[in-house]
Amino acid sequence: MMTIGCIRINNMTFYTYNGVFPEEQKLGQKLEIDAELGYPIEQRVQHDELSETVSYADVYETIKNFVHDHHYRLIESLANHLLTKLLNDYPRLTAVTLRIRKYGVPMAGVYDNVEIEVHGGQNHD
Template identity: 55%
Template sequence: MGKIKLNNMQFHTYNGVLVEEKKIGQRIQIDVEIQYPIETQVHDDDLTTTISYADVYDDVANFVNEFNFNLIESVANGLLQLLLAKYPMAEAMTVRIRKVGVPIAGIFDNMEIEVSGVNQHDTK
């Protein structure tokens, strides 16, 4: 199964539980991995036979810039559901969201949430 990956898209958002996160915001990084049967669907160099990563990027950017949540889990779930609905030709998707500047004591690179889902295709 082929995969289309958008790695390390970065946005400044105001998601979080803490007042500081809602006031000054923080950078998040997002990866989207789309399972799509490229091997059997893309034979003629035609964009309409695949999923445009430019469109996926725009969908991610619009979602994270329009909505703010307390939980990064809610961002991940909402984005996953949006993308699965918008791209029913995809077999499955995984969304990873990393918060880089988490305001907690400790030494770490980031905190990451990962969610996955599949599209239900009619077998009639």
């Protein structure tokens, strides 16, 4: 039987200074991040012990610190670098999907936000 467990942390909200335009870098804006963490919960969590899983509290802290300490012109770059960090820092994860939503984008039109998504898995060759 194939197992494809998943841990999700949804709507993490951070105030950041990412953006192409000087106003974005100076004034900042809200970002929301969803993280989907692939982990075979069905196989690995058998004894109700934190050591059997990946601490989502630790993952949240990693994401929060990374977002606050790194500034990019493109949220695509933020997403790619954060994806690499999570896969490197948490080798027990089989895959990571990140969705990053940016609000207050200086773009004409009616919309709620702009969202990008990246996905990556471990290279266990």
